[in-house]
Amino acid sequence: MKDIAKEILQEEKNLLLFIHTPFCGTCHVARSFLTMIEDTLKQDVFYDMNGSFYEDFLHDHKIESVPCLYIRQNGEWKEKIYTFHSIQNIYAYLLEYAPYLFAEK
Numbered sequence: 796m797k798d799i800a801k802e803i804l805q806e807e808k809n810l811l812l813f814i815h816t817p818f819c820g821t822c823h824v825a826r827s828f829l830t831m832i833e834d835t836l837k838q839d840v841f842y843d844m845n846g847s848f849y850e851d852f853l854h855d856h857k858i859e860s861v862p863c864l865y866i867r868q869n870g871e872w873k874e875k876i877y878t879f880h881s882i883q884n885i886y887a888y889l890l891e892y893a894p895y896l897f898a899e900k
Contacts, residue, residue: 796826796833796843803842804852810867811893813841814849814858825862825879832885836896840889866892 799812813829815822829841846853846861856865856872864876866888876888889896 796829796841797839799842799844799849807842808867808870809893809895810865811841811889812844812865812867814844814846814853814863814865815861816846819861821879822862825864828879828882828885829864831882832889838896840893840896864888868892 796813803810813826815826833840841864844852846858852858858865858875860877862877862879864879864885865872866874866876873892874888876885879885
């Protein structure tokens with residue numbers, strides 16, 4: 796997972812942003828799902844945001860709770876995912892919003 800920076804938030808057109816807080820147990824479970832996906836794809840896929848340091852961003856974007864996978868596609872914020880049912884569930888979102896991750900290299 797890559798740490799987020801304000802420049803990336805402003806410039807990156809396609810973004811899979813994992814928003815969490817350090818003392819959230821559910822966030823640790825969600826992180827393990829995302830880490831397994833990155834291990835399987837053999838690449839960093841998600842950006843990591845500690846919501847404790849980005850209160851303005853959370854307020855401006857109306858983030859309701861953590862963990863949250865916030866998806867931006869083609870420069871537009873598309874979806875906020877709050878429930879990490881399973882790894883397969885997250886893969887379904889990746890296939891919809893980030894199919895380029897599965898293209899043969």
